Amino acid sequence: MFRNLTFNSIIWMVLGFGCFVAGVYYGWEFRRAITRMFPLPFGLSSVGLAMILCGLTNGFTDQSPLGRNARKLGILFFLVGLPLLLYGVWIYI
Numbered sequence: 001m002f003r004n005l006t007f008n009s010i011i012w013m014v015l016g017f018g019c020f021v022a023g024v025y026y027g028w029e030f031r032r033a034i035t036r037m038f039p040l041p042f043g044l045s046s047v048g049l050a051m052i053l054c055g056l057t058n059g060f061t062d063q064s065p066l067g068r069n070a071r072k073l074g075i076l077f078f079l080v081g082l083p084l085l086l087y088g089v090w091i092y093i
Contacts, residue, residue, distance in 0.1 A: 004062070009055040016051025019044050040088025046081025050074045 023045030053074035060071040
């Protein structure tokens with residue numbers, strides 16, 4: 001899994017880490033705000049974790065058993081995080 005990281009994979013992981021940290025930060029900042037904003041930090045954190053898994057598996061192409069499991073988990077994080085993130089952005093705008 002780690003032996004075939006490309007520049008694209010590293011960029012995906014860095015962006016995913018940034019999204020995850022931003023989601024945790026916004027969750028901490030919105031803890032006393034209106035409750036309609038809670039989907040944004042959860043969605044951002046979930047998409048960040050999915051991007052990290054996408055980077056680790058080189059775009060979900062790693063065929064090792066660990067890579068296949070990471071692909072399934074990453075797709076699940078994307079499916080959960082994207083609607084929450086889009087809803088949070090829609091409410092925020």
